[in-house]
Amino acid sequence: MSIRHWVAAIAFGLILAAQSAHAQDDLKSAVQEQPSAERNAEEGEATSDDSGSDQQPNTMDPTPALERIESAIRDLVAEEDEIERQRQMERDGRDLDAQEAMAKWAFWMFVATAATVILTFIALVAIVRTLHHTRRAADYAKEGVEITQQIGQAEVSAYVYCTAASYERRKDSITVVLELSNVGNSPASDVAARGKVIVQDVGGLRTMPRVHRWVASKETKASFEPIAPRGKITDSLVFFWDFDFTDNIVRDNGEEDLSFEQDTFVNGNTFCADVVVSWRDVFRRKQETTVALDAIVSAHPFSPNKKRSRKGVFEFRTEEAGVSYADDN
Structure with a gap:
């Protein structure tokens, strides 16, 4: 309960107490004055009529007390309002400080x-x-x-080279004999060779040779x-006239006489072989x-002065192209 309510309650209680005390005083005065009033009743009515208005009993007037109480209440209320206003100003000041x-x-x-945000972006x-x-x-x-693996594979891999080659000629075939060496550190498997042979009849001068015919x-x-590693083998490719050469000859005029080509095959003075190992x-x-x-x-x-012979040695026409990786086809 606020101070205002307490002050109002106290004032109301004081008023009730003052009224109760005043009523008791009136009752006591009436009891004490009743015998003397009966004795004086016989004294003329004129006297009582003339002084009736002046001899009324004295009563206590509570108005000044009430006014003082109300004044005190107003002062208390004003003080309370001032205190409340100060508190409100303090609250407003604290709110302003808090907002700032x-x-x-x-x-x-x-x-x-x-x-x-900037640091996050930088991070x-x-x-x-x-x-x-x-x-x-x-x-x-x-x-x-990968390079290390390639180096390791290169160190272990098999490398096959043709170290020598020779030929053997017959009436119906030419055999190319190859000597293959594996200079690597692992075996070479699935070894195979494919190639073709060209027989030429070369004439002319030493300074200006000419190919007269070829097949x-x-x-x-x-x-x-x-x-095997560090091993070698000798094997051969055989080229037959009836199969390898005749099937490769095509004439524009449709003739089937192959005597000219066969004579070149038999009497040609130069063999050229291209082989892939x-x-x-x-x-x-x-x-x-x-x-x-x-x-x-x-x-x-x-x-x-070269004399014809059935067997002979090939010379390497150019340096070998070296080792390369091939498709599996």
Whole structure:
């Protein structure tokens, strides 16, 4: 309950108490004055009539007390209102201070949030760059592993080269004999060769040789046995006149007389052979190398005194093309 309510209750109680005391005083005065009133009743009515208005009993007037109480109440109410107003001003001041503090902290919170966003963006950029460099490092590491693997495979792989070649001629065939060496550290499997032979009749001068006629075979294939590490084998490709050469000759006029080509096959003074040797290493990778061979088999502008023989040695026409990886087809 507020002070105003307490003051009103106290004032109301005081008024009730004053009225009760006044009523008791009136009752006592009436009891005490009743005998003397009866004795004086006989004294003339005129006297009582003349002084009737002046001899009325004295009564207590509570108005001044009430006014003082009301004045005190108004003063208390005014003080209470002043106190309440001061409190309200203090509350308003505290609210204003709190609002100003909140505004200040809101500004710094905005600054902190903006700084957090900037730092987050910088961290994100740093993370992206880190991921980029990490990926590059992983790629480099992968390349390093692949290079190391290739080096290891290169050290272990099989390498086949043709170290020598010869020929053997018959009336109906030409045989190319190859000597193949494996200089690698692992076996060479699925060794095979494919190639063709060209028989030429070369004339003219030594300074200006000329190919008068020639006949070529179709491509022939052969499979060889595996070659052990640091080992070698000797095997051959056979080119038959009735099969490898005649099937490769096409005449524009439709004639079937092949005597001219057969004479070139039998009496030609130069053999040219192009052979591709293929194999698989221990990693099942298919590799191959090319061998280009030439042989002068009878009198030639470069060798006028060369005698015809059934067997002879090929010379390497050019340096070997080296080892290369081939398709599995």
